[in-house]
Amino acid sequence: MTTAKTERLDLRTFDDVVRVRQHTRVLAIEAGLSLVDQTKIVTAASEIARNTVIHGGGGVVAVSLLDEGTRKGVRLVFEDQGPGIADIEQALRDGFTSGDGLGLGGARRLSNEFAIASTAGVGTKVTIGHWKG
Amino acid sequence: MDRIPILKLGDALLVTVQVDMHDQLATALEEDLTAKIVAHGAKGVLIDISALEIVDSFIGRMLDNIAAVSRILDADTVVVGMRPAVAITLVELGLSLTGVKTALNVERGMALIKTRATPRDDDDDGED
Amino acid sequence: MTGELGTLANIVSNNEGKILPEWLDLLKGSGVLQSGRMKEEELATQCRGFLHALRDGLASGESDSGHESYAAAREILADFSRSRAIQGFSPRETATFVFSLKQPLFNVVNREKGLAPAVVVQTIWTITALLDQFGLHTVEVYQKSRESIISRQQREILELSTPVVKLWKGILALPVIGTLDSERTQIVMENLLQAIVTEGAEIAIIDITGVPTVDTLTAQHLLKTTAAARLMGADCIISGIRPQIAQTMVHLGVELNVISKATLADAFQVALRRTGRAITKLKSAAPDNGKSLDDDRVG
Numbered sequence: 001m002t003t004a005k006t007e008r009l010d011l012r013t014f015d016d017v018v019r020v021r022q023h024t025r026v027l028a029i030e031a032g033l034s035l036v037d038q039t040k041i042v043t044a045a046s047e048i049a050r051n052t053v054i055h056g057g058g059g060v061v062a063v064s065l066l067d068e069g070t071r072k073g074v075r076l077v078f079e080d081q082g083p084g085i086a087d088i089e090q091a092l093r094d095g096f097t098s099g100d101g102l103g104l105g106g107a108r109r110l111s112n113e114f115a116i117a118s119t120a121g122v123g124t125k126v127t128i129g130h131w132k133g
Numbered sequence: 134m135d136r137i138p139i140l141k142l143g144d145a146l147l148v149t150v151q152v153d154m155h156d157q158l159a160t161a162l163e164e165d166l167t168a169k170i171v172a173h174g175a176k177g178v179l180i181d182i183s184a185l186e187i188v189d190s191f192i193g194r195m196l197d198n199i200a201a202v203s204r205i206l207d208a209d210t211v212v213v214g215m216r217p218a219v220a221i222t223l224v225e226l227g228l229s230l231t232g233v234k235t236a237l238n239v240e241r242g243m244a245l246i247k248t249r250a251t252p253r254d255d256d257d258d259g260e261d
Numbered sequence: 262m263t264g265e266l267g268t269l270a271n272i273v274s275n276n277e278g279k280i281l282p283e284w285l286d287l288l289k290g291s292g293v294l295q296s297g298r299m300k301e302e303e304l305a306t307q308c309r310g311f312l313h314a315l316r317d318g319l320a321s322g323e324s325d326s327g328h329e330s331y332a333a334a335r336e337i338l339a340d341f342s343r344s345r346a347i348q349g350f351s352p353r354e355t356a357t358f359v360f361s362l363k364q365p366l367f368n369v370v371n372r373e374k375g376l377a378p379a380v381v382v383q384t385i386w387t388i389t390a391l392l393d394q395f396g397l398h399t400v401e402v403y404q405k406s407r408e409s410i411i412s413r414q415q416r417e418i419l420e421l422s423t424p425v426v427k428l429w430k431g432i433l434a435l436p437v438i439g440t441l442d443s444e445r446t447q448i449v450m451e452n453l454l455q456a457i458v459t460e461g462a463e464i465a466i467i468d469i470t471g472v473p474t475v476d477t478l479t480a481q482h483l484l485k486t487t488a489a490a491r492l493m494g495a496d497c498i499i500s501g502i503r504p505q506i507a508q509t510m511v512h513l514g515v516e517l518n519v520i521s522k523a524t525l526a527d528a529f530q531v532a533l534r535r536t537g538r539a540i541t542k543l544k545s546a547a548p549d550n551g552k553s554l555d556d557d558r559v560g
Contacts, residue, residue, distance in 0.1 A: 014155040014156070018153045021153075021187060025186075035218050036217075036218045036221050036222070036447070036451060038218075039186065039187065039218040039219060039221075039222045040221075040222050040225065042186075042187055043187050043188070043189050043222050043226065046187060046189040046191075047189055047190060047226075050189070050191060069339065070405050070406075070409065103189075103190045103226070105227070106190065106225070106226035106227050106228075109225050109226065109227070110222065110225055110226060212492075213494070215492050215493055215494075217451065217454035217455055217457075217458060217493065219492075220450075220454055220489045220490075220492040220493050221447070221450050221451065221454065221489050223489075223492060224450075224485050224488045224489045224492070225485075229488045229491070229492070230492060235491060235492050235493065235494045236494035237457070237458070237461060237463075237493060237494040237495070241463075241494060242494075
């Protein structure tokens, strides 16, 4: 039986990015994640949040605390109607070499749940999560 | 708009980052540092990040930029006080900040900058 | 179908006074209370709780144990299984809780007046199928609980098997025994970085004498660890590289961009020099056979 506590936040400005980080931190603590794991998911959230604001032209994120009985976790789903990513494989590999690198590969390494869907000209949806147990 | 204060500490400049930095603040800091390095003939820049619980790629790039600019102006950049959880996360992110020197705290950081003046014996292969 | 489940729910309600004692007797007979790990009142309360939840689910007309209306019943069983797993009961004892309810339920259905034989048979079949599902659910939760206990214990073993040793002021040693997988690396990094902060260490010697092979992945883990230590201002030296490992690394094209020494002793000497120290021999007045451990002093 999974229980979820979700909050949707607007992502338009830098202050919104800060708010997402703070909210993620609170939920990560509630989920019982270790300090290192908290830091990882909050950093991953920061990366994707910035992407959404800078590259996606703004969007929304749904931050959830999930409880599946045997394990608890935090999941974030970012959505924007921006230009989208033409070559996802490339973006995941890019790292920070392309200057304004999207940091997608990094965010994926920091999470133990990751999914991305993007269509050029339509928008992007990124899901990241970190579980304990 | 706030600007991050830069203190003079001997031959070096000390910056303590305590707030979440946004684009303008980061750019302003880089500008201010560049100006002050030249104005004071500083040999080093100490960036104290012990208050930061999160260092993402944006801050990482800012640190790399500051180091690069400082190097051109013949000054060392030392990042001090990184928290363990942050170090582990940065490494996982793929940001090893190789262009930047590091130290545990401001005191050690200052020592690093001072030793730059005297050539160090870096040879470790037991040339006894 | 719904009709007979509703009837069943009523039968259970009306006969609770007969079902519960019979169920408890069967459970006691199977030895559940023998080991003294559980008291009779505790068991009785759990039986009552499950029976009520079961009855409520039956009243809703559903015969699938995964349905929403049986959520309370599943929760009760899940809590039951988890606590049994922790207390060390066997899976059989845990599943017996559910399966031994069949007999009492069959008995009351059989004794119920005014039910056609075909309905009796159908009802008994429904009970069997439903309780089988619950029994399986119990075993699954039990299994998962045991697994999480085991993985917690494994993690504790991992933490104990990567100690960080202070060799001298500012010099740490990390003897790694066994394979360095990604989970182990996380623990190694956390322990090492914490020690760097606590000891104010400038140098960390990672000794891999006890690591069987160093392939590309292991090398990556080592590099991650040294990179993390460096971010905290500490330099790393890798020691204990056996000849076979050196060869394997060259053949695999693995590069460790960090100082490496063959032995921990060599690494320690380098570390001492880097921190401005050296080992000197004291001019001892005592003859050679009077040598004590204090004769070599580190300055």
